[in-house]
Amino acid sequence: MPIVEMKKVLLLAHREEQGQILGLLQKLGSVELANVQSSPDWEELKSLMEPDQPTEQVSPLETRLGEVRYCLDFLQRHFPVKKNFVQQFTGSKLSITRQEYINHVGRCQEVADACAACREADERLVQIRNEEVRCTNFIDELHPWSSLDLPLEEIRSTGWTRTMLAVVPAEGLGGLQEALSEKAEDSFFKLVSQNKDQVLFLLIYPREDEPVIEEICQSAAVSEASFPGISGTVGEAIAATRQRLQALQEEKAALKARVEELLVNRRLFMVYYDYLQNELNKREAAENLARTEAAFYLEGWVPAPALADLTATLEEGADTAVLLVQDPGPGEEFPILLQNQGPTDAFEVVTRLYGSPSTRDLDPTPLMAPFFFVSFGICLSDVCYGALLSTMAFLMSRKMKLAGMGRQLVNLLFWGGLSAILFGVLMGGWFGDLIPIGPLWFNPLDDPMRMLIVSFVVGIIQVYFGMGIQAFRNIKAGRPWDAFFDQGGWYLFLTGLILLILPGGGAIGKWAAIAGALVLILTQGRSQENPVRKLLSGILSLYDVTGFLSDVLSYSRLLALCLATGVIASAVNTMGGMLAGSIVGAVLMVILLAGGHIFNLVISTLSSYVHTSRLQYIEFFNKFFEGGGKAFQPFQIKTKFVDVEEKEAC
Template sequence: MAVLQMQRISICALKKNRKQILELLQRLGVVEVNDVIPEDSLFKKSDVTKGRTLLDKNVNRANDALGILDTYAKEDTSMLSVLNGRTEVSTTLYNEFYDKHDEVLRVINQIISLERSIAENKAKVINLQLQMEALKPWMNLDIPIDLKGTKSTNVFIGALPNEWTLDTVYEELATYMPMHIDIISTSREQTCVLIVCLKEKSDEVLEGLRKIGFAKPSSAGKEPPVKQQEELENQLNLVKQEIENAKETISSLASRREDIQFFTDYDSMRTEKYDVISNLVQSKNVFVLTGYIAQKDAPLVEKAFGDNFDVAIEFESVDEDDNVPVVLKNNSFSAPLEGVVEAFSPPGKGEIDPTMIMSLFYYMLFGLMLSDAAYGVIMVLGCGILLLKYKKMEENTKNSLKMFLYCGISTIFWGVMFGSYFGDVVDVVSQTFFGVHKTIPALWFYPVNEPMRMLTFSMVVGVIHLFAGLGMKLHQSFKLKQYKDAFYDVVSWYLLLISSILVLLSTQLFVDILGIGFTLPPVVGKISGVLAVVASIIIILTNGRESRNPFKRFLKGLYALYGITGYLSDVLSYSRLLALGLATGVICTVINKMGSMAGGGITGAILFTIVFIFGHTLNIGINALGAYVHTNRLQYVEFFGKFFEGGGRKFNPFNVKTKYYKFKEKTYDE
């Protein structure tokens, strides 16, 4: 409903209390800290780079350790466990964790070390397996591969490319006889051979072997291949056992998962604190903290610090030139849509919070686009049950579910108005399985049967939405006491648009196109035409008023008047209400018809149930997503385009930004 009034806060306290003060301020989470006070000869800023780097390293290592635990001992959680929110713990437990911090860090380092050893041992396993694979062709060799020979002979052990027979090898080496040749093994890729020759002919034999592609084996050793294979296999088993032992140790450390999660949050909070310390100016004995706080939270801070510390707190009104952060405050109906506004941009200076008015149209437009009562019931039940069951869920998740809950209520309303309950499922089921014609009548009309009526209604909704945007601009101008701008930029456009609509409604052609059952009297059209001309003249003469050159002013005025075509395109954008609404209904009808194609009976009922569940699940997912996207689009482009520019800076308080736990601070009376 409003942008909260902000104040500048300054806190001066003893340096010995800095840690406790910052931790309390962090848990309160109501102050955004900045560094507007410059350094001087007495007050300096602290260099906390070293400490912050160490904390970042700790947090990263803790996250790595948690990732390792998830790999080897995954936490047993359900898909909806994320809705439980973070575990709430007391500040006492937080303070006590300091004593076990270093011990948990050792556990983290142990887990990372074990994972590193597993990775190294896996590399060893691959290496050993490659060595064993390389030895397989030599298993029939009963002497060491690196045997050189005897006193009078040389031994060559190696491989020839491709497949060779003993005769072909002898033929190739016939000129180097005498020699002894054995084929150890052969395959398409290579032939492993052992050749014994006289020592004085070894050079010639080696040259001959090279000519036919002889190559020494990559694996060698002083033991026969069989013995080497046994040793490698023993090593492989030992390494695999080390891997299994490391995995078991990691799995046993899964019991420390919560401690590691707490460690992550603990050091993350300390990291935030170090960021704040870097913005403080401090002397030998005192420090000064400055920042922004919402005016409503000022008594909370005064009470919290006044009860615990000797501290001087000063609140000041913000200057007009200050880059003040923005905090939105809305009721439970509109608050779920604050995220939608902030996704566009927080309000800029002088702008109002559009959330309340936007929420009325947001829920209505979403319901119009989905417009099936049964789908709305599913959304309401689903979101409602989750909200009731998981009461400690995170605020952002809760707001999202509330938003879709209200969207579901709107969908139910428009579904009832348009007579859509899973499309025409009542009619299809009654005719297919019971042979009677039963249907639930629409309270208003069936858009599928009267698309032009739905299109007209969509345009009317669009005009109202755009007029609401202009109304917001009018309110904003009055708030800033820009009365001339309010008249020239808003009232004149109201006059032009309303009179133009009245002119169109007085023409029979326009009325026939829209299928409206009435036509305004010609006199209304004539008066409206005159008013439209007057409004056009006002727009032409005033929209270039910032320019001193009359010619430029006139041209800018004409260009501004051309903006009426923009309003026409904006209104046409609301035809998506018709398109998406019809898409939901038509697809529902198609799904129901497909399900009933097998006719009645047990087989037909089974087929219908399968098609019904699968088809409507898919349809509600796709069309709800489409409704969400296009509703946002209408807000951002058409509605915000009339008055809202944004450009504000979101309030970023010094608070507890944790992932696993939230710390409950005692409550202070405001």
């Protein structure tokens, strides 16, 4: 049974041991905690419970976690660690020994210090950036005045005169000068600088002219400029600010170096982040418990094979724990864990991507694996592509630490490659037609009709097999008549129809089809009350033959994809062949062949994978598969950054 048998465990222990027991369970990672509130016994338990606040201890942990995450982000921002293309799919984790893990986790103070240092550096960097912006703006503002070689503090009003620095829009300049010379002839106007938008000037006038000047300025839209707190000439002020900028640059470089020093802490942060996250998970797991003043109670699911381990761990590590084990009640939903042995393990990823089976389902993985293998091979059907694919998958599974679905996917590609080699030999695909080795069976390019029939035969076998599984489920569930009426009737009817189109099968086919149709007409309406409706539903059910037809026709994609791989490969070879003849041509030819075949390998593998998956999901699974189960999610140590190697170093 590839769906692992689940046992329900009920655990009762003293409150004092709660933290320790949760820690043990987390380390063991084989128990899924069920929320006690959804337990059937909740009403009884509720009266015993004392209300508790499991969140009380969460918040300091969360603060520390947030702090560490902030530091990691900060370091990542300044010294990014890039993931390569493969790692984007598989993730990349640091691998450390348990001893190192324990050492790192003990360095609590060091983490706090490093965090403070990071924060300090980050804050200073932000300040520097702000000041830099201020300085740059200041220089931009002052720059047009730089031809004014007077110390700014000397530009001031006296008892008799007033001095102002001001700006006027360029188009207002003529009017302003005219007005000044007409109405305030004692004033002194000096142009400082001018660009196409505005004119900067110095104006000195007697105090008695102030009302006139104000009026003139207002009508010419003059705005006064002032530079409080600046001494020396504009040039000097700019030079000083430049110097300040220089100093800021230097400080920034120094800080950058400081951050680089802090980089040694990245490893520590990563370990500590995972540690804190798991502590937090443990605290949150406590919300699933029922607690009284002195005891706590939890319910969970454990896979039957892991039960012995659980019992042993609890006996050894907890004095007060009492463990009760039950089978799931009839109709009770339990979490689904798939476990397939040997080669079918790789195909589990196909099922998992679709979703978990329900508690009443069979695991479709071993049933679907042979069909997936064959279909994938037919689609790719090239010895050389298959060999390349398998070799790459093999190297990846060896060189990289992969776990879970990533590992299964790589293994799936390995098996797919083997299948492609097999069908490549049968159908004569060696980089398309590059290596002229004849097919062992036949070449689909020469005889596409025959290949189409092969595709349909694969389809009919798989669809029949799917119906067979449903019949098996019906019989196992104690409904043999359902199996006979539903699947039996269809088997008879469809086989009859198929025989009808085959030469020589006409007579048997006719009667088989009629018999099958009769069974279906008479039985398919059996859930209806009214006899007329019974008959009508029965007749209408024959219409489902179109469903069968479209399922089988859908397998024609095997032919299309098989031809696509072969023809694209030949196209690459033909184009390559045109280049041959000279040395340059030969070099270009090799480049074109390599590029073209790699392209075709990638595209054809992708197509083969997705279309083969589709055939399983849509054409095969719908015959017998309910789905909608909940996948087993054990309470376990989850890490984001590090992999702790579980061999005990101490």
